[in-house]
Amino acid sequence: MTLALVSKPGTTTPVLEQVTLPAPGPGELHVRVVAASVDPVDLFLAGGTGRAVWGLTGTIGLGSSLTGVVTGTGDGVTGFAPGDRIAAAHAVLTAPARGHAEETVVPASAAATLPDGLDPVAAATLPLNGLTAAQLVDRLGPAGGRTLLVTGAAGGVGGFAVALAARAGWAVTALARESDRDFVLRAGARDLVTALPGAEFDAVVDAAVLEAAALGAVRDGGVLAGPTSARPATPERGITVELVDSRPDGERLTELLELAAGGVLELRVAGRVPLGEAEVAYGNVAAGGGRGRWLLLAD
Numbered sequence: 001m002t003l004a005l006v007s008k009p010g011t012t013t014p015v016l017e018q019v020t021l022p023a024p025g026p027g028e029l030h031v032r033v034v035a036a037s038v039d040p041v042d043l044f045l046a047g048g049t050g051r052a053v054w055g056l057t058g059t060i061g062l063g064s065s066l067t068g069v070v071t072g073t074g075d076g077v078t079g080f081a082p083g084d085r086i087a088a089a090h091a092v093l094t095a096p097a098r099g100h101a102e103e104t105v106v107p108a109s110a111a112a113t114l115p116d117g118l119d120p121v122a123a124a125t126l127p128l129n130g131l132t133a134a135q136l137v138d139r140l141g142p143a144g145g146r147t148l149l150v151t152g153a154a155g156g157v158g159g160f161a162v163a164l165a166a167r168a169g170w171a172v173t174a175l176a177r178e179s180d181r182d183f184v185l186r187a188g189a190r191d192l193v194t195a196l197p198g199a200e201f202d203a204v205v206d207a208a209v210l211e212a213a214a215l216g217a218v219r220d221g222g223v224l225a226g227p228t229s230a231r232p233a234t235p236e237r238g239i240t241v242e243l244v245d246s247r248p249d250g251e252r253l254t255e256l257l258e259l260a261a262g263g264v265l266e267l268r269v270a271g272r273v274p275l276g277e278a279e280v281a282y283g284n285v286a287a288g289g290g291r292g293r294w295l296l297l298a299d
Contacts, residue, residue: 001018001019001020001021002018002019002021002097002101002102002103002104003016003017003018003019003101003102003275004016004017004018004019004021004061004062004096004097004098004100004101004102004104005061005062005063005100005101005275005278005296006019006059006060006061006062006096006097007045007046007048007051007059007060007061007062008059009051009057009058009059011046011048012046012047012048013046013047013279013282014042014046014062014100014278014279014282016275016276016278019059019061019096019097019101020096021096021097021101021103021104021105022096022105023072023074023105024072024073024074024077024105025074025075025105026074026075026076027074027075027076027077027107027108027109028073028074028077028105028106028107028108029070029072029073029074029077029080029086029088029105029106029107029108029111030070030071030072030073030074030103030104030105031066031068031069031070031071031086031088031103031104031105031106031111032068032069032071032102032103032298033066033067033068033099033101033102033103033104033298034066034067034068034069034085034120034121034124034297034298035066035067035120035121035123035124035272035295035296035297035298036063036065036066036067036099036100036101036124036295036296036298037063037064037065037066037099037124037125037128037129037156037293037294037295037296038063038100038278038281038282038285038293038294038295038296039064039065039128039129039156039285039293040285041064041128042062042063042064042100042282042285043282043285043286045060045062045093046062046282054093056093056094058094059096060093060094060095060096061095061096061097061098061099061100061101061104062098062099062100063090063098063099063100063101063104063296064089064090064091064098064099064127064128065087065088065089065090065099065124065125065126065127065128065129065293066087066088066090066098066099066104066106066124066127067085067086067087067088067114067120067121067123067124068085068086068088068104068298069083069084069085069086070082070083070084070085070086071103073108074108077108079108079113080108080111080113084113085113085114085120086111086112086113086114087111087112087114087123087124087126087127087253087257088106088110088111088112088127088248088250088253089110089127089128089131089246089248089249089253090104090106090110090248091110091246091247091248092106092107099124099296100275100278100296101275101298102275102298107248108250109248109249109250110248110249110250110253111250111253112250112251112253112254112257113254113257114257115257115258115260115261116261117261118257118260118261119267121269121272121295121297122267122269122295123257123260123267124293124295125156125267125268125269125292125293125295126160126253126256126257126260126265126267127248127253128246129156129157129160129293130160130253130256130260130265131246131247131248131249131252131253131256132157132160132227132244132246133157133158133159133160133161133164133205133207134160134164134252134256135244135246135247135249136157136161136205136207136225136226136227136242136244137161137164137165137168137170137205137225139223139225139242139244140165140170140203140205140223140225140242141223142169143165143168143169143170144169145169145170145171146170146171146202146203147170147171147173147200147201147202147203148165148170148171148172148173148201148202148203148204148205149172149173149174149175149193149197149201149203149204149205149214149217150162150165150172150173150174150175150189150204150205150207151175151196151204151205151206151207151208151210151214152175152176152206152207152208152209152210153174153175153176153180153184153187153189153192153207154174154176154177154180154183154184154291155207155208155291156292156293157207157227158174158176158205158207158208159183159184159187159266159268160256160265161205161207162174162184162187162188162189163187163188163259163264163265163266164259164265165188165205166187166188166189166190167188167259167264170203171190172188172189172190173189173190173191173192173193173197173201174187174189174191174192174193175192175193175194175195175196175208176192176194177194178192178194180192180291183266183291186266187266196210196213196214196216196217197217198216198217199216199217199218199219199220199237200217200219201217201218201219201222202218202219202222202223203218203222203223203224203225204217204218204222204223204224204225204226205225205226206224206225206226206227206233207226207227209226209227209229211226211229211231211232211233212231212233212234214226214233215233215234215236215239215241218237218239220237220238220239221237221238221239222239222240223239223240223241223242224239224240224241224242225241225242225243225244226241226242226243226244227243227244227245227246228243228244228245229243268291268292268293269292269293269294269295270284270290270291270292270293270294271284271292271294271295272294272295272296272297273294273295273296273297274296274297274298275296275297275298278296280294281294281295281296
């Protein structure tokens with residue numbers, strides 16, 4: 001048994017309870033969780049809307065992004081051993097316990113070893129948001145000095161997207177608040193705008209999920225990459241629309257963790273509370289407007 005934050009049918013708030021955690025199966029890791037971030041997708045699931053979208057029934061664990069220590073391995077696992085410190089994106093939505101738990105079982109393919117010197121608590125902000133940002137930037141094609149607008153550039157996904165795109169050679173403009181200027185310039189943006197511009201960019205990463213409105217900032221024949229949403233932008237003016245469902249990728253996560261350890265990706269923590277006080281973190285995320293991620297500490 002392990003203490004875990006779960007979503008139950010007919011409820012709109014997460015519930016903390018003891019759940020039975022299965023032994024790791026082939027290709028899986030048993031992990032003692034150190035920290036996990038609270039992301040908008042967790043609220044989407046806990047509130048019930050996400051359950052309906054993904055057709056989920058029964059009690060399900062919450063928490064997509066975590067760090068922890070390996071305590072056991074299933075058959076066929078290579079590259080990990082008990083005692084290893086890891087980060088992982090946990091996308092098995094039907095699992096009884098995920099990141100918001102004392103312990104969890106996660107596919108080894110979704111995990112990566114934490115580099116020496118990287119804070120294992122702050123690193124929990126990276127897996128889901130960093131992978132989403134990387135996969136969005138990947139959809140844009142070669143940079144070649146082309147211009148890119150990142151919406152929501154000071155958010156969890158947008159901040160990483162700015163840094164990764166700038167590193168890849170894009171001329172990045174950040175759409176964010178004026179108060180975020182120092183952060184986005186530090187991440188690699190060349191400029192900041194506080195209102196959505198006209199059709200002047202070769203590409204847009206729509207981290208703010210502005211959908212059709214963001215399409216207005218793309219030049220004819222350009223590309224817009226954004227998370228899958230209920231009302232995605234419809235292609236027009238020869239613009240390619242790339243929709244991304246973030247997926248776990250241990251190899252890519254390894255690269256992102258190394259970039260964080262080297263200071264290329266800035267890990268921002270808005271606050272941290274024990275797992276038993278999860279309602280504080282969930283409430284702050286629901287209020288919106290924060291910078292960095294709230295973390296639940298299980299260790």
